Amino acid sequence: MIADPHNDALPTKDAAAQEPMAGDLAVWAQDIHKTYRTSSVSTPVLGGVDLAIPAGQCAFLAGPSGSGKTTLLSILGCILSADSGTIRVLGHDLMRLDEDGRIAMRRNHIGFVFQRFHLIRGLTVLDNVCVPLTLRGVPMPQAQERARRLIEAVGLAEKVHAHPRSLSAGQCQRVAIARALVGEPKIILADEPTASLDAANGQEVMALFRKLTAEEGKTAVVVTHDQRIFPFADRVFHLENGHVVQTGQPNALVHV
């Protein structure tokens, strides 16, 4: 095992006694289990995952394909619910949220960046970035003003009225990053944000992502295969067969 200076910060099983303070840890998860069940088969994916990510840090989830990274990220993002365990994100006990609560959590507190961007085809860059605010009922002029600021921040000022299909993959992912940030969520979740981009673009997009999240002191959780972007992480969790097998700082892990 590689020495991990943060390891001692992990709460013990006695969660009630050592409940982390909200300002301390943005994500705190313990003993998460998840099994996909269909009528005929059940696929155990997560078999007791522990996770602690201090607020303002950028954590990567790495590991081989099928190790459950996306599953874990979905659970943190309230898209999926765990079978058992304790999960607190930004001080919210996710296990206690009902469907409406999970939707509200996604809408109000979490920003998402997806591998395939998932921009809305018919909308311009500006309108795409406005979507999260629209969902919250922010009036259009206000939403547009904030969206414009973020589009500028991701370097696409001259593309505000362009449609996603006229943008390159790298530009699309920047739009997606702007969309994830526009609602000022405290935590950003990204699933393979660079997997659809070439190496150079991937580096650029990650640099931008890091810069913007760090500036605002946001917590970020990034799922990736891509070792080349590990240097952008504050720490990396390695998943294998549904367990976190290594936790450490990226420079230590890059050479594993």
Next chain:
Amino acid sequence: MWSLAIHTLIADRGKLLTALVGVVFSIVLVNVQGGLFIGLIRKAGLLVDQGQADVWVGHRQMHNVDFPRDIPRRWVHRIRTIPGVHRAEPYLVGFADMTLPSGGFEGVVVVGVDRASLLGNAWNLVEGRPDAILQPDGIILDECENQKLENPKIGELREVGGRRARVVAKSQGIMGFLVAPYIFTTYDRAADYLAKTPDMCSYFLVQLEPGARADEVCQAIRRVLPEVDAFPRDEYSRISIDFWMTRTGLGISFGAATLLGLLVGMIMVAQTLYALVLDRLGEFGTLKAIGATERQVYSVLLIQAFLMAVVGAIIGLVLVSGIQFFYSTPRAPIVVPWWLSLGSCVLVLVICLVSSWLPYHRIRKLDPMMVLQS
């Protein structure tokens, strides 16, 4: 939500157009088809609608203006004594044959009008004057029947019911529901053409004093003359129309054809709306993933269906008035009453809104997890 709905709707022009065509098609179909039908069936009440009488008095159980039964003409005096009656005149309606230059005959409906008042005479004359029927053998024909009557000219002589008739004036647009053209002449001459004694007539046309109520006068007339029926103009017109509606399958067949067309148009709309949603299932998944509630997703669908219905209806109604303007003729009048337009719009709107709920379960089942699985 509105901008989201509008922009995503416009983004897919092909589908949008298909759906719009469906809406427009349905609106045009219902209004034109319905308008033609109403235009056609209203002709059955034409004589009543245009006859200048406030109240029509005829034989008991009278049910169609073109098929009257005889009543004694002298009863007109008793009607004239009823309070509220300003004027009452006898009126004659019946069938006769007219000779044609080619040697054939054409059945005509002879209408006999009181000489003094000309009450119930032909209207909308394009040649000659209404009182021309006072000239010897004078009759008024309609221009629209030129073909049937082999182009009668003013001054031309014909025979009606074996008697001389001279064309003295021509109207435009008096075409009834029957194949037989109307010809207007004086009461006595009409009786002659119809081979009736002038002491029997078909109707009494009654004009009311200002302020008198038609239904009250009708009741009074029925009290005084138990053998007759009396109806206000609108009611007798409706009775005449109902005669054809109920005694022939006309209403049903026209209605069924219209409904079938409507169905086709609406299936087009429903199917396109559904396809639009299926096409963008991924985007709805994205919306759900980033925190859209089911309600918000539906509101997008509803807004889109609503817009489609409204825009399509407006375009459709504009087309309908164009078609009406250019293609409505006295032979095939297109009469589009406001309730037909309004009704068709409401129907289309309802169907659009309902069909936007068709993909309900698809959206419901939509797992936001899909956006994370590439």
